[in-house]
Every structure is written in structure tokens, then in C-alpha cells.
Amino acid sequence: MGFIRFLGFTLARAGQGFWRNGMMSLAATATVVLMLVLLAGLLIVLGGLDSGLNYIESKVGVTARLVDDVSAQRIEQISAEVEAVPGVAAVEYVSPDEALGRLEEAYRARGQELDTGGAEITLYASLEVALSDPEAGDEVVAALALYPEVERITTRQDQYDTLLGVIGLIRTIGLVAIVLVGLVVVFMVVNTIRIAVYSRSGEVEIMRLVGASDPFIRWPFIVEGILCGLIGAAVTVGLVALAWGPIQPLLVSVFQMPTAVSDQFLAGLAVLLVAVGLVIGALGSWISVRSNLSSAA
Amino acid sequence: MTAPARPLPALPRIGPDTAPVIALTEVGMTYPNGKVALIDVNLEVPAGDFLFLVGPSGAGKSSLIRLLVREQLPTTGRVVIAGSDLAKVRRSQVYRLRRRIGVVFQDFRLLPNKTVTENVAFALEVTGAAGDHIRDRVPRLLGLVGLHEHANHRPSQLSGGEQQRAAIARALVHDPAILIADEPTGNLDPVTSWEIVQLLIQINAMGTTVLMATRNQEVVNAMRRRVVALENGSVVRDELGAAYERGYEL
Ligand SMILES: Nc1ncnc2c1ncn2[C@@H]1O[C@H](COP(=O)(O)OP(=O)(O)OP(=O)(O)O)[C@@H](O)[C@H]1O
Ligand SMILES: [Mg+2]
Numbered sequence: 004m005g006f007i008r009f010l011g012f013t014l015a016r017a018g019q020g021f022w023r024n025g026m027m028s029l030a031a032t033a034t035v036v037l038m039l040v041l042l043a044g045l046l047i048v049l050g051g052l053d054s055g056l057n058y059i060e061s062k063v064g065v066t067a068r069l070v071d072d073v074s075a076q077r078i079e080q081i082s083a084e085v086e087a088v089p090g091v092a093a094v095e096y097v098s099p100d101e102a103l104g105r106l107e108e109a110y111r112a113r114g115q116e117l118d119t120g121g122a123e124i125t126l127y128a129s130l131e132v133a134l135s136d137p138e139a140g141d142e143v144v145a146a147l148a149l150y151p152e153v154e155r156i157t158t159r160q161d162q163y164d165t166l167l168g169v170i171g172l173i174r175t176i177g178l179v180a181i182v183l184v185g186l187v188v189v190f191m192v193v194n195t196i197r198i199a200v201y202s203r204s205g206e207v208e209i210m211r212l213v214g215a216s217d218p219f220i221r222w223p224f225i226v227e228g229i230l231c232g233l234i235g236a237a238v239t240v241g242l243v244a245l246a247w248g249p250i251q252p253l254l255v256s257v258f259q260m261p262t263a264v265s266d267q268f269l270a271g272l273a274v275l276l277v278a279v280g281l282v283i284g285a286l287g288s289w290i291s292v293r294s295n296l297s298s299a300a
Numbered sequence: 301m302t303a304p305a306r307p308l309p310a311l312p313r314i315g316p317d318t319a320p321v322i323a324l325t326e327v328g329m330t331y332p333n334g335k336v337a338l339i340d341v342n343l344e345v346p347a348g349d350f351l352f353l354v355g356p357s358g359a360g361k362s363s364l365i366r367l368l369v370r371e372q373l374p375t376t377g378r379v380v381i382a383g384s385d386l387a388k389v390r391r392s393q394v395y396r397l398r399r400r401i402g403v404v405f406q407d408f409r410l411l412p413n414k415t416v417t418e419n420v421a422f423a424l425e426v427t428g429a430a431g432d433h434i435r436d437r438v439p440r441l442l443g444l445v446g447l448h449e450h451a452n453h454r455p456s457q458l459s460g461g462e463q464q465r466a467a468i469a470r471a472l473v474h475d476p477a478i479l480i481a482d483e484p485t486g487n488l489d490p491v492t493s494w495e496i497v498q499l500l501i502q503i504n505a506m507g508t509t510v511l512m513a514t515r516n517q518e519v520v521n522a523m524r525r526r527v528v529a530l531e532n533g534s535v536v537r538d539e540l541g542a543a544y545e546r547g548y549e550l
Binding site: 008208219220 | 369392396398399409422423427428429430470473474
């Protein structure tokens with residue numbers, strides 16, 4: 004019972020304080036929104052890139068172009084040997100005819116027709132090695148290079164590494180930006196609560212005089228800061244939900260994020276935004292209460 | 301006074317003739333700026349006493365009161381309230397002491413944007429009192445101090461005497477063992493001052509120990525109560541049934 008009354012008192016006073024301190028509270032809330040929108044943007048981009056990375060990872064493989072006229076038996080033998088290399092998922096033989104078929108397919112996908120100018124073309128036969136461990140690329144390349152039938156080896160490892168680098172860079176820059184904005188947000192909340200403390204110093208004095216315990220004096224201010232964080236988070240979640248219509252197809256088509264994953268991603272993002280809003284609001288008001296509301300009588 | 305609906309956190313109750321409810325032993329107090337406010341003060345106040353603390357401006361009356369409510373700690377000596385040495389009361393527990401001591405001031409210190417009822421109720425709300433208890437207790441206190449007709453007025457709509465009554469009602473909200481009044485009639489005309497002192501006497505008669513700091517000679521002389529006189533931070537006189545000044549003839 005006592006705790007429920009404490010909670011009711013604290014929430015009511017924090018809400019009143021938020022309203023009475025309107026302009027400052029709104030300014031602090033706005034900076035929370037700014038920060039969380041940045042955070043959401045960063046997470047969406049990183050989530051997309053990560054998903055693209057997963058996609059490439061699943062496609063990462065090594066392609067070995069073969070010299071002409073390798074016997075079917077020999078192809079089978081090489082395939083079996085390469086398949087035994089650790090980290091290899093599957094080895095597939097692509098005949099010249101199949102390669103031609105794929106090329107025509109690729110042209111059609113772009114709305115063009117493969118025009119050979121009437122000439123008969125023959126493409127190379129190749130072995131496509133799919134990897135279960137994307138880090139195993141080098142060993143597979145080394146193994147393939149031993150066969151005289153292998154003419155040239157290509158891999159998507161470079162593409163994978165480049166994307167990995169891009170992701171790392173964006174993550175670093177983004178986190179630095181968000182930490183900087185986060186400092187501004189904490190500063191804003193600290194200030195808002197400082198002003199709240201001073202505008203209610205008369206009441207605080209009376210509270211001390213009549214024997215209010217420290218939690219009754221302090222927590223309303225801390226919760227007032229938490230309110231700035233939570234309201235900011237709610238606004239941001241609303242904005243992201245509104246923007247999700249155009250964002251989701253981009254994640255699915257550009258970054259190859261599966262639709263189910265993107266739905267989960269949205270839910271996780273909402274929870275994270277609320278948690279970050281809460282923590283940053285609590286942190287700011289806690290710092291402010293510690294420095295502006297001495298527990299001395 | 302009406303009994304509280306809920307018992308207060310237990311501090312040892314001390315009988316009128318056993319141990320004093322307030323005891324200062326060789327107390328000295330120096331402000332951080334080096335100003336010496338109290339020197340070697342010894343004072344014992346038994347429970348149920350009514351005591352005037354007198355002395356010229358700057359004598360140290362308010363400073364002594366700050367020690368009693370633990371707004372300040374003594375530089376030397378000990379201050380014991382209802383058996384607890386205030387220097388040993390942890391900061392986080394000071395609120396318990398404050399609930400045992402009601403305090404009123406010359407300037408009333410009411411919250412201007414709250415009505416009389418809200419001002420008194422506030423003192424209960426901020427200590428986590430139940431709504432039922434607040435609705436029961438506040439009208440009774442307003443009745444005791446004679447303010448029920450002004451229950452819904454704001455301080456700005458009240459006379460000084462009425463504001464002081466509201467402040468007294470608030471000070472009594474936790475049924476304190478001690479009521480301390482620092483120059484409670486300082487802003488009031490003589491007739492109103494009398495009424496306030498009568499109210500304090502009435503509260504004392506119901507068992508509350510009352511300590512009133514004042515420079516109001518008329519009141520002190522007429523009441524013939526215990527008088528403790530401070531000068532330059534020292535107790536220069538402690539007499540029962542006394543007047544404001546030594547040698548005053550009735
Ligand atoms: N916060 C403070 N810091 C430094 N000196 C103080 C402080 N408060 C009071 N004093 C000084 O301590 C001395 C005692 O002051 P105090 O307020 O206790 O006197 P008083 O008896 O209450 O006077 P009055 O009748 O005018 O209220 C005075 O010289 C005063 O200037
Ligand atoms: Mg004074």
C-alpha cells in the first residue's frame with residue numbers, strides 16, 4: 004500500500020512538473036526524438052547492410068573455369084575432392100550450355116535479347132563451389148589451383164570484404180554521431196530538471212520541513228526526466244512506424260532482407276528505442292537531481 | 301488534540317518527569333563563515349513543557365532552533381531529541397525526526413498557489429499518508445485552529461493571523477511531540493499575537509511540548525511561563541514563571 008501511494012504521488016507530481024515546465028520539457032523531448040531518429044536511421048541502414056552481407060555470405064563461392072574437353076569422369080572426381088575440403092557446402096558443375104542459358108536469362112531479366120550476331124558461341128565450363136564457411140575461400144582457391152584442368156579462379160570474397168568494411172565504417176561514424184547527440188540530450192534533460200528543481204524549491208523546502216523522506220523528494224524529478232525520454236521514444240516509434248511503408252520494401256529488395264526478418268526487426272527496434280529513451284531520460288535527471296537537489300536539510 | 305489514525309514511527313516516548321524531550325549539553329555552534337552563534341548552551345526541556353526562548357536580535361534563537369530540527373549540527377556538544385543524539389541520526393533518517401517536531405515561522409511559509417486545505421494536506425501527501433487519513437485529519441486540524449471557514453482560501457486571501465493558524469495546523473499534521481515556533485507573532489498585530497499564543501497554550505495543554513522563540517515582551521510577561529534568555533549565543537537566564545527581563549515587576 005505504502006509503495007503504491009509513493010508511486011501514485013511520484014507519477015502525479017512528475018506529470019504536473021512536466022506540464023508546468025512545458026517549454027523546457029518539450030525542448031528536451033525534441034532532442035530525445037532527434038537522437039532516437041538518428042539511432043533508428045543508423046540501425047535500419049546497418050540492419051539492411053547486415054542482411055545484405057548475410058545474403059552475399061550465402062552466395063559467396065568460388066568459381067573455377069575449366070579448360071575445354073574435360074571428361075565427365077574427371078569432373079566428377081575433382082568435384083568429389085573439392086567437396087571434401089572443410090568449409091565447402093556444395094560443388095556444382097556448370098556446362099557450357101548451361102552457362103549460355105544463364106547468360107540469356109540475365110539479358111532477359113534486363114529486358115534485352117542476347118544478340119550473338121548469328122555466330123555460334125561456346126562458353127566455358129566451370130565448377131561453382133558454394134561455401135558453408137565464408138572464411139574458407141582461400142583454402143578452396145588453393146585446392147583448386149592444384150588441378151591442371153582449372154584455368155582461372157574467381158571469387159566473391161572481395162565483394163564480401165568490401166561490404167564488411169563499409170558496415171564497419173558506417174557503424175563507427177554512426178555511433179560517434181549518436182554518442183555526441185546523446186551528450187546533448189543528457190545536457191538538455193539535466194537542464195530541464197534543474198529548472199524544475201528551482202521552480203519548485205519552495206515546495207521542496209516545505210517537504211523537508213514536514214518530514215518527507217528523500218525518495219518522495221527526489222523521484223518525482225527523476226521520473227520527470229524519464230517522461231521526456233519515454234515521450235520522445237513514443238514519438239520516434241510513431242515516426243518510424245509511419246515511414247515503415249517505404250522502408251520495408253527497400254530492406255527486402257535492396258538488401259535482400261527476408262520479410263519475416265524485417266517485421267521482427269521493426270519490433271526489436273521499437274523496444275530498443277523505448278529502452279534508450281528511458282535510460283537517457285533517467286540518466287539526465289539523476290545527474291541533475293544529484294547536483295541540484297542536495298540531500299542536506 | 302485528535303488522535304492520529306495511524307501510529308507514528310516509534311521514537312522512544314519519554315515521560316514528563318523522567319528524561320527531557322529536548323536536551324542540549326554544552327552546545328557550541330559556529331557557522332561555516334566563522335560566525336559564532338551559540339556558546340556552551342545547556343538546556344533541558346521536559347515533555348509537556350511550554351518555554352519562551354527570548355533575547356535580542358542576533359542572540360542565537362533561530363540558530364538554536366536550526367539545531368533542534370537538524371538543519372545544522374552543533375560544532376561542539378550534543379543535541380538530544382526524545383532520546384536520539386541528532387549527530388548520530390543518519391541523513392536519510394532525518395525525516396523521522398522532522399515528523400516528531402512541528403515548526404512554524406514568522407513568515408508562515410505556506411505555498412501560495414494552494415488553498416489552506418491543500419497546504420495542510422500537502423504535508424500528509426508528501427509523507428505517503430493514505431487518502432482516507434488525509435480527508436479525515438485535515439478538517440479536524442482546521443477545526444482545532446479555527447480555520448474551517450477558510451478551508452478553501454489561498455494564503456493571499458487570509459489575514460496574517462489566519463495564515464499563521466494554517467501554518468500551525470500544518471505543523472501539527474503528524475501529531476508531533478514538540479511544536480517549535482520561531483517568532484510566530486513577528487508579523488502580527490498585538491491582538492492577533494495574543495490569539496496565536498492562546499492557540500499555542502491550548503496545544504500545549506493537550507500534551508505537546510511547545511518552544512516559542514520571541515522578542516514579544518508583552519506576551520512573555522503576561523504568560524509567566526518558563527523563560528530561557530539568550531544573549532550573544534549564551535544562555536544568560538533560565539527561570540520558571542518568569543518575565544522577559546530580569547526584575548520585571550507585575
Ligand atoms: N546562515 C548563517 N550564516 C552565518 N551567520 C549566521 C547565519 N544565520 C545567522 N547567523 C548569525 O548568527 C547570529 C545568531 O543569529 P540568529 O538568527 O540565531 O539570531 P536570532 O536570535 O534568531 O535573531 P532574531 O531575533 O533577529 O531572529 C547572528 O549574528 C547572525 O548574524
Ligand atoms: Mg531569528
